[in-house]
Amino acid sequence: MSSKDGKQQTGIKRLENAFALCKAEGRRAVSPFITAGDPDCDTTVAILKSISAAGATCCELGVPYSDPIADGAVIQSSYTRALNAGMNLEKMFGIVSSFREVCEMPLLAMASYSLIFRTGIEEFVRRGEASGLAGFVVPDLPLEESDDLDRQCRKSGLALVRLVTPTTPPERAREIARRSTGFLYCVSVAGVTGERTALPDGLIDRIKWLRKESDVPILVGFGISSAGQAREVAAVADGVIVGSAVVRCLEEARDNESIPNAAGSFVQELVKACEAC
Amino acid sequence: MPRVHAEVVDHKLSAVPDSLGRFGRFGGRYVPETLSAALNQLECAYDEAIVDPAFVSELEGLFGAFVGRPTPLLFAKRLTEKAGGAQIYFKREDLSHTGAHKINNTLGQALLAIRMGKKRIIAETGAGQHGVATATACARFGLECIVYMGAEDVRRQSPNVRTMKLMGAEVRPVESGSRTLRDAINEAMRDWMATVETTHYIIGSVVGPHPFPRIVRDFQSVIGRETIDCCESLFGRLPDTVVACVGGGSNAAGMFYPFVDYPDVRLVGVEAGGRSSDEGDHAAPLTYGTPGILHGSLSYVLQDLDGQTADVHSVSAGLDYPGVGPEHSYWRDSGRVDYTSVTDAAALDAFDMVAQQEGVLPALETSHALAWAVEAASEMSPEEILVVCMSGRGDKDAAEIARLRGQE
Numbered sequence: 050m051s052s053k054d055g056k057q058q059t060g061i062k063r064l065e066n067a068f069a070l071c072k073a074e075g076r077r078a079v080s081p082f083i084t085a086g087d088p089d090c091d092t093t094v095a096i097l098k099s100i101s102a103a104g105a106t107c108c109e110l111g112v113p114y115s116d117p118i119a120d121g122a123v124i125q126s127s128y129t130r131a132l133n134a135g136m137n138l139e140k141m142f143g144i145v146s147s148f149r150e151v152c153e154m155p156l157l158a159m160a161s162y163s164l165i166f167r168t169g170i171e172e173f174v175r176r177g178e179a180s181g182l183a184g185f186v187v188p189d190l191p192l193e194e195s196d197d198l199d200r201q202c203r204k205s206g207l208a209l210v211r212l213v214t215p216t217t218p219p220e221r222a223r224e225i226a227r228r229s230t231g232f233l234y235c236v237s238v239a240g241v242t243g244e245r246t247a248l249p250d251g252l253i254d255r256i257k258w259l260r261k262e263s264d265v266p267i268l269v270g271f272g273i274s275s276a277g278q279a280r281e282v283a284a285v286a287d288g289v290i291v292g293s294a295v296v297r298c299l300e301e302a303r304d305n306e307s308i309p310n311a312a313g314s315f316v317q318e319l320v321k322a323c324e325a326c
Numbered sequence: 327m328p329r330v331h332a333e334v335v336d337h338k339l340s341a342v343p344d345s346l347g348r349f350g351r352f353g354g355r356y357v358p359e360t361l362s363a364a365l366n367q368l369e370c371a372y373d374e375a376i377v378d379p380a381f382v383s384e385l386e387g388l389f390g391a392f393v394g395r396p397t398p399l400l401f402a403k404r405l406t407e408k409a410g411g412a413q414i415y416f417k418r419e420d421l422s423h424t425g426a427h428k429i430n431n432t433l434g435q436a437l438l439a440i441r442m443g444k445k446r447i448i449a450e451t452g453a454g455q456h457g458v459a460t461a462t463a464c465a466r467f468g469l470e471c472i473v474y475m476g477a478e479d480v481r482r483q484s485p486n487v488r489t490m491k492l493m494g495a496e497v498r499p500v501e502s503g504s505r506t507l508r509d510a511i512n513e514a515m516r517d518w519m520a521t522v523e524t525t526h527y528i529i530g531s532v533v534g535p536h537p538f539p540r541i542v543r544d545f546q547s548v549i550g551r552e553t554i555d556c557c558e559s560l561f562g563r564l565p566d567t568v569v570a571c572v573g574g575g576s577n578a579a580g581m582f583y584p585f586v587d588y589p590d591v592r593l594v595g596v597e598a599g600g601r602s603s604d605e606g607d608h609a610a611p612l613t614y615g616t617p618g619i620l621h622g623s624l625s626y627v628l629q630d631l632d633g634q635t636a637d638v639h640s641v642s643a644g645l646d647y648p649g650v651g652p653e654h655s656y657w658r659d660s661g662r663v664d665y666t667s668v669t670d671a672a673a674l675d676a677f678d679m680v681a682q683q684e685g686v687l688p689a690l691e692t693s694h695a696l697a698w699a700v701e702a703a704s705e706m707s708p709e710e711i712l713v714v715c716m717s718g719r720g721d722k723d724a725a726e727i728a729r730l731r732g733q734e
Contacts, residue, residue, distance in 0.1 A: 116503075
């Protein structure tokens with residue numbers, strides 16, 4: 050019955066448990082990002098199982114959107130492929146419930162507010178909760194516009210992960226950190242998602258400062274593409290988010306059958322890099 | 327018609343946006359956090375600039391000697407006779423330097439960029455008029471200029487691409503998505519995300535996150551103010567009907583805004599009706615769309631039930647856009663402005679008619695407003711005055727029209 054009990058826990062609680070387990074085992078969290086429905090729904094579920102088995106703490110499921118202004122070329126192309134293959138919200142929630150039936154790893158939907166608003170905030174959160182999502186990351190919803198979604202998420206116990214960026218002034222960063230639930234997403238660079246060869250100057254100090262200001266775990270993302278970079282960041286943060294590098298790794302896999310293994314191996318490398326930090 | 331004094335109107339429609347950038351329920355700021363600081367900075371810079379006499383007089387000076395303002399109001403004599411009803415007048419924005427109203431906004435925003443210490447400018451463009459106007463302003467002030475333009479638009483508006491390059495701008499064709507204006511905006515936003523500390527994004531219409539819809543409207547409002555002044559001196563009264571085409575809606579917003587508190591003046595916005603009313607065949611969100619979020623603000627938009635942006639079509643590159651400025655949505659829902667649409671075919675007919683009856687080559691965008699105006703004028707009385715915002719000149723469209731008619 051333990052799985053059933055697990056299902057009754059709120060999304061926020063499940064994330065807390067996942068981070069607590071990391072901490073207890075002396076490692077940092079790894080949260081990969083993959084696109085829902087690229088190349089298809091069944092493969093997406095298989096990828097999720099594989100990265101869960103590889104030791105990922107949680108996973109962001111990118112909800113394909115036609116006009117993703119925060120995303121670079123890799124994720125944008127992945128969204129386009131998924132949409133062209135017929136991906137939609139119903140199928141995305143379907144992926145979440147299929148995975149939730151067999152796995153505990155918390156899933157967060159990375160969704161444009163355009164999609165949430167169109168469905169209706171209450172309905173979108175309700176469907177998220179019913180499918181077994183742990184929360185949302187909404188990259189185009191700043192603090193000022195977020196009250197309605199925030200209220201609904203709190204009511205349902207789902208996390209609303211907020212983002213701070215290098216251009217966020219300190220006062221505002223404090224407020225964002227205070228209102229973030231699940232974890233705080235620290236964006237490493239000013240720019241869109243995508244791999245970068247070096248970590249930006251000042252990132253480590255910024256994370257250290259945020260660490261003092263935030264009660265929730267801090268995960269760092271945007272531009273982290275290798276195990277080496279993950280290790281550097283994990284030394285000061287609570288975990289790393291790796292998106293474009295994972296998506297590109299899947300893009301390079303030979304065929305649909307080999308994609309889940311490719312994802313698993315890459316995530317395993319990242320998990321190893323974040324051990325014993 | 328007596329001129330209503332604005333102060334006596336109880337609920338002033340012009341008293342928008344609020345501090346969060348809301349026009350009624352529309353507008354706002356839905357952008358990645360990376361852009362929040364730059365938008366706040368822009369808002370502050372703008373608030374300071376508009377009360378700075380030096381800024382105001384520099385812009386007014388440029389409007390006069392550089393743009394050629396005020397633009398005249400032309401009586402369209404033969405077109406009026408042909409329509410056989412209301413007197414039709416053209417507000418000649420097409421006579422502005424660079425051939426369209428777009429220059430009013432780019433000069434204002436370029437001055438703002440300089441005030442903010444930003445020396446690199448990016449812009450998106452559809453028909454290329456905004457790109458040309460941005461390249462022109464940048465050349466004037468010695469700013470670096472990069473223009474994103476959908477690859478499809480690069481093809482169909484090639485004269486403007488050449489002009490931009492001659493002015494020293496770099497034109498970056500955008501190959502993603504539908505390869506039109508919407509994709510150009512996406513790419514410009516992505517550029518801005520990475521360069522926001524040194525770059526200003528001169529958005530070309532009354533769209534995007536707060537404070538852009540307000541800033542662009544304000545800089546374009548010179549069109550409506552001049553129209554009011556000119557009508558008062560020529561006729562001693564305001565016009566009965568004012569019409570403008572609406573893509574993102576900047577010429578219409580600039581024309582309508584000074585009129586919205588005068589309820590006796592009928593305002594009509596004309597969208598691109600394209601080939602048919604089927605989804606994907608038109609670009610008329612105020613006619614067929616629903617409220618949604620696109621490119622940073624809440625407004626009417628053409629999207630599917632999930633919220634994915636729909637494909638759109640218009641013969642005119644400048645109207646080929648699935649969204650519209652939030653203030654138009656506000657005016658639509660409040661009933662202050664009537665919005666309608668005109669098909670590709672009707673716009674092309676109006677293009678010919680105005681070229682041959684008046685010796686004025688209108689932009690294909692403007693031709694949508696003209697098509698509606700001629701039709702409407704025929705049902706009005708000869709005492710009535712109808713003003714069309716002649717938003718731009720049509721030289722850029724001549725080759726594309728010839729191609730469409732197989733006359734290449």
